Each structure stands twice: as C-alpha cells, then as structure tokens.
Amino acid sequence: MNLKSSLMAASILAASAAATNAQEAAPITRPDYTVTDGKFTPELIEALGRVTDPQVSPDNKTVLYNVEFISLAQDKGNKELWTMNIDGSNPKQLTTTAQSEYSAVWINGGKQIAFMSPADNGMQLFIMNADGTNRKQITNLDKGIGGFLFSPDEKKIALICNVKYGKTVVDQYPKLDKAKAFIVDDLMYKHWDEWVTEIPHPFIANVTPDGLTDMVDIMEGEPYEAPMKPFGGVESFAWSPDSKQFVYVSRKKTGMEYSLSTNSDLYMYNLETKTTTNLTEGMLGYDTNPVFSPKGDKLAWLSMEHDGYESDKNRIFVMDMKSGKKTDLTENWDYTANTICWNPNGKSIYFVAPYQGPSPIFTIDVKSKKVEAITDQMCDYETIVPVGDKKIIATRHSIEMPNEIYLVEKGKATQLTNVNTELLSKLAPITVEEHWVPTTDGKKMLTWVILPPNFDKNKKYPAILYCQGGPQQAVSQFWSYRWNFRLMASQGYVVIAPNRRGLPGFGTEWNAQISGDYGGQNMKDYLAAVDYMVEKPYIDAKHIGATGASYGGFSVYWLAGHHENRFAALLAHAGIFNTEAQYLETEEMWFANWDLGGAFWDKNNEVAQRTFATSPHKAVDKWTAPIMITVGEKDYRILASQGMMAFNAAKLRGIPARMLVYPDENHWILKPQNALLWQYEFFKWFDQWLKPAK
DSSP states (O other), X not given: OOHHHHHHHHHHHHHHHTOOHHHHHSOOOOOOOOOOTTOOOHHHHHHSOEEEEXXXXXXXXXXXXXXXXXETTTTEEEEEEEEEETTSOSOEEOOOOSSOOEEEEEEGGGTEEEEEEEETTEEEEEEEETTSOSOEEOOOOXXXXXXXXXXXXXXXXXXXXXXXXXXXXXXXXXXXXXXXXOOOOSSOSEETTEEOSEEEEEEEEEEETTEEEEEEETTTTOOOOSSOTTTOOGGGEXXXXXXXXXXXXXXXXXXXXXXXXXOOEEEEEETTTTEEEESSTTOOSOEEEEEEOXXXXXXXXXXXXXXXXXXXXXXXXXXXXXXXXXXXXTTTOOSOOOEEEEOTTSSEEEEEOOOSSSBOEEEEETTTOOEEESOOXXXXXXXXXXXXXXXXXXXXXOSSOOOEEEEEETTEEEEOOOTTHHHHHTSOOOEEEEEEEEOTTSOEEEEEEEEOTTOOTTSOEEEEEEEOOTTTOOOSSOOOXXXXXXXXXXXXXXXXXXXXXXXXXXOHHHHHTTTTOTTSHHHHHHHHHHHHHHTSTTEEEEEEEEEEETHHHHHHHHHHTTSTTOOSEEEEESOOSOHHHHHHHOSOHHHHHHHHOSOTTOTTOHHHHHHHHTOGGGGGGGOOSOEEEEEEXXXXXXXXXXXXXXXXXXXXXXXXXXXXXXXTOOSSOOSHHHHHHHHHHHHHHHHHHHSXXX
C-alpha cells in the first residue's frame, strides 16, 4: 500500500473508533468515496452497494429489491428496500432506517410488503404498504424468527423459529447456574461457528387481521433441523398452490449419525390431517429446494445421489403428485444445477448452473428433458424470478462488477439497476482473458487471467495464483468482497485463476476427480497453470505468489512444500495444514470421510492412506517461501489451530511468516473493519515480497 492509502486507512479507522451512539442509530447511506486516478482500492470495495433479492409484484409491473451499504464507523451493513418499474424506471427507496429490512415479499395482491427486521427481542416480521407507509410489527416472539413464507392464499404462514436442543448444565445441575460448560455425549456438538444448543423448526400459524394465531410447531418433539444448518432458509420450504400441503427439507438424524450423512429428505405436511409423509424415502443424498408447479400437479427439487458426498451432481427431479412417480430430468445432462424455478406455463423449469466457466440461465423441458441455455453473457446469474412465461428478472455479476438486476428476454439481458454504475465507470478497466491450459494428463483446463488496468505487454508484472476453496466450488465469473480478482489486478498483479480438477461446470468426472486425491492431480493442474503463464513475456517469473482459503488454504500449504521455487510468497486463509488433525477436528464427518477417503487409522484403506501421506505438514522441511496465515477462532469447520500450527512451523524453520487472528470471525471474514484490515494486510504482504524496491 502506498503512503496515501495508508493515511486514508488510518483516518478511516480513527473515525470508526470515534463513532458515537447517535451515529450508530442513524441510517446507513452510501459512503462518501471519491475515486482517485481510476484506482480500485480496498476502501472502494466496502463503498459499493450490494444488490440482492428481487421480487416481482403480482401484476408483473414492479420489482422489489434490497440495497445494502456498509458503514465502517459502525462496523456493519444496512439493507434498505427499494422498488422500480419492471423496465428499471422510477427507482424509489421505501425504507430509511437504522435497522436492516430483509427477505421482503409482496402480499395482499401487491398492496403490501412483508419483511423481516430487527426488534428488541430479535428478528421479527413486519408489514407495510407498498409505498413504504404504515409499518407494523406482526410478530413479537422471544427469540425472533429466522425466516417466513406465506401460503398462496395468505391465510397461513410458515415461520422458522429455534427450539431448544439437548440439556444444559443447569438442566442437569440446577444449583450450578453460573457454570459455563457444555456436557457432550455425541458428535455434532458444534457446527460452523456455534455450539449446538438450539435448532430451527418450521412453525405454521393462521394469518388474521389482528396478527398471527394458533402457531404450531409441526415437528414438535423431533430433535431434527428444518431448515438444515448452517445455511438453510425458506428455500427449504414449499406451499402447494391450494395452501393445503406444506413441504419442508430435513435430515432426520442426530449426533454421530447426522455427522456421517448427507441424506436429507422432503417431507410433506398435510394441514387438514396433520400427518407427515416422506416424499423422497430411499433417495440417499441431499434432497433440497422443493418447488411446486403452478398447478400443483408436480413438485421439482434438487437431488444428489450419494450419501456423504456433499458436492455431488445436483440433479433436477420432478414428482407427479398423483402417481408419486419421480423423474430425473437431467439424467442425460452432465452438469450440476444450483437454482430452480418453474416457468409459469408449467411446461419447463428455469435453472442456473456453472457451465464451462460462467453460470448462465438454462431452461429444461419437463417432457422432452431438452436443456437450452437462454443467456450466453460472460457472467454469473444468481437469483431468477419469472415474469410471465417470456421474461426473467435476475441478479447477475462478473469478475468486473458486483450484482445488479437485469431483465432477460429472448436471450438479451438489459441492466435495470445502476447502484454501482457511476463509481465503476470512474475506474480504469481491467482485462479478463479465457485461457485453456494443457494439463499434465493431456486435458485442457479453463484458466481466467485477469490483467491489470493500463496493461502493457512489454512490461513485467508480478502474479498471484488463486487457489479455490470448497474444494468443489466453481471458479466462475464470481464477484467476491474478499477474494476479488479485480481488486488484486488493480494493485498491479496478474491474477491466475485455474478451474483445476474438482470444480463444477466441466462435467461430473472433472468435478469428482478430486475426492480422495488431495495433493494429486489438482495440484499438478495448479503448477501447470503457473508454468503456462511463466512463458508469457509479461510475467515476472521471480515474483509469483499463491493464495486461497479453506481447501485453497490447504492448496497453499501443500504447494509450499512442492513448488520447486515457483513462488516468492504465499498467503493461506482457514486452510487445512494437518489432515490427520483435520479428520478429528472438523464437525461434518461425511465430508472428511468422502473427500479424505476415511480414517487415518484404517491402514487397509488405500485412498485414505494416500491422502494422509500427502498432508501438507509432512513437507514443512521443504518450505522456502515467506508465508502469511489468517484464521478465525470461531471457525469450527477448519479450526484456527490448523493455521497456528502452520505459522509455528514456519517460524521454527526460519521462514518469514505473519499471522492474522480474528477472535470474532468464523470460516469467513464478515465484519466490515475486519474485512478491510484483511485487505490491507493481504496487499501489504504480497507487495513486500512480490514488488521489491528497485
């Protein structure tokens, strides 16, 4: 970072420390940020508006959506609700409050809007008029709600509410009311970033003019999650069009059985008989995202085949509700689907899937199973909302820009929102290139190469190899507020982002190859990408770095002991350093068993023995490159101790090393000031080693 940026950083953090209670109570608006010399900076990435959750009004004339801005002084973001005409005209801000409004939907024929917002006792349900007036709080539950979904006739509502799980110390020893401890008898005692003391259940209530009545936990007494933690929400629910049936997703397992399995099912609750039916019994993998057809005669959902394989191909299944017959629509389509919704004509399903790099919108015919791409732009689509049977409202982003809302019609995408257009227009443009790199086993690998602004092919540039996490998450045209390729390139780096083995979008074989082969072909893919780029005259071969998080952090640790002087500096976040320790430290054992191959003590398991033999910690004696490590102490997926071991090993070996520890972050860095600090340290580290003073 240059002196000007450092001074700016100091002033921002000083202002943050001086934030008053009055400031904290004020609405958060767009930060006052001025682009200087076309430079994209860490401060700018926090100044961009974040556009999410478009909802089309019942008359198909208006779009409701969220825009979030970040306050560094308050160290938080705030979401406000907006509307615009279906063609993007007449954008209006509906809310201006100090608290966010979330998950807004149209109700009462478009005359009102329902949404969630924080109250004194947690997140609660509110309604207001479509113009933002007459705001009323509808729920006042002790622990708040985690989501809601109205029935089609709006006479019922499903709420996500937490219920107690297990017994506390005080339950067992009432006199020890000040004891701070957990008594653990089984696995899954912690998950993602919390100790499991509560789980979500679906509650159904009547909607009356006076509020909600007769709220019932339809899983009362069941010790199972619905939706499934840590990321499940109302997409795990579906009402039948006649409002008589309610479908929810649950993995009805606990403890060690839960930790070993991904076998979730779709359960249908009949509101009249109060009985529950398992619709997917015998289907062994994840079954998620149920969606009824417009007439209610069919139910579509995403389904994985294998129990324990969380990154399996997401197939699109459809069930005939009368006969119960289940059909795999994508049996002849070799890619994984992410998001599904019915075309209002009931004849086809829209979905998004990573495909040869980007993530376009597709349509699949329910009868013929024919798949067609209806967009071909170099971008990733995200949320999709049909407007009649001819148009789609969607959010999309790319390596060059964050989410905006688009209208898709006849394959053409028209940008409707311009939340970030003005700021981005002042930046020097970058160049994103698509390279197909030869791999060591004779295949071709898509590698994104992002060139800095004002790129000069006659100059030499330092480069950063990006190693993806997951390990099976697409290196698509994604936009990240931390792993941001445009930001990296704008600091003068060439970014190398390979779609190495184990990533979706290139067929199930390519995606599945990584399981049981950690430290294998995918690492050769990374080195092949670096060797390919070193041949470019504009790459400074002596100043290449490597970075990544989660499995990307594992990749950095592994490459640290096997790169043969290709890298001049490394940075790993939340990475696996010791796979034997990871096997016993992580919470989701299905992942460890499937991807690592099994337990390290199973000496007859060749896959597992090969995995643990290539653990990064076993090659520390070959480490040569300076390394920086970042961890969050609330990360229960990959414990902070993994990074601490790597840091200690580097220091004991005399390798230059730095560590950034966040006591209040999990697997991700979410708080604004923590995120900005991470960017400062990221570029400070790589600038030190990849941009030596001349």
